[in-house]
Amino acid sequence: MRVNEVMTRHVRVASPKDTIREAARIMAQIDAGVVPVGENDRLVGMLTDRDIAVRAVAEGKGPDTTVGEVMTPDVQYCFDDEDIDEVCQNLGDQQIRRIPVVNRQKRLVGILSLGDLALSGGNGATGETLAAISRPGGMHSQADH
Numbered sequence: 001m002r003v004n005e006v007m008t009r010h011v012r013v014a015s016p017k018d019t020i021r022e023a024a025r026i027m028a029q030i031d032a033g034v035v036p037v038g039e040n041d042r043l044v045g046m047l048t049d050r051d052i053a054v055r056a057v058a059e060g061k062g063p064d065t066t067v068g069e070v071m072t073p074d075v076q077y078c079f080d081d082e083d084i085d086e087v088c089q090n091l092g093d094q095q096i097r098r099i100p101v102v103n104r105q106k107r108l109v110g111i112l113s114l115g116d117l118a119l120s121g122g123n124g125a126t127g128e129t130l131a132a133i134s135r136p137g138g139m140h141s142q143a144d145h
Helices: 020-030 049-059 084-094 114-119 125-133
Strands: 034-039 042-048 098-102 108-113
Touching: 020 034, 020 049, 034 108, 042 049, 042 098, 084 098, 084 114, 108 114
Parallel strands: none
Antiparallel strands: 034 042, 098 108
8 A cells, every 4th residue: 555545634734933932833733743844845843742832932932933944844745656565664663643745746645643543444554553663662752761
């Protein structure tokens, strides 16, 4: 099965010039903690609720801070024609739940989430991916080191 068979196609995108308030409203409307950031039809970053909390609020930045100031510019993505099994392996390895989908011209065409994989019926890869994503440790662990 290919990514383009299960991905969400109509993706809300924030601009680097938008405020984090505007981006947070998008997140609230779509009920998600992440929004891709695009400029001139290109994916330039991702903004997560964690980015807003850690890179903006914790640093004393206000709601009029631009998305470009706090977004994550190094974006992991997959291609729309990739095999789901390969993408699931990458999601698990990188411990991410959602990944932007681009075509071979690197234009944003969708987003793939664990929910999309679960709804597709999959081949059991969703459970394995979730287990890998949820494993303890890593950069964001509160476990004693």
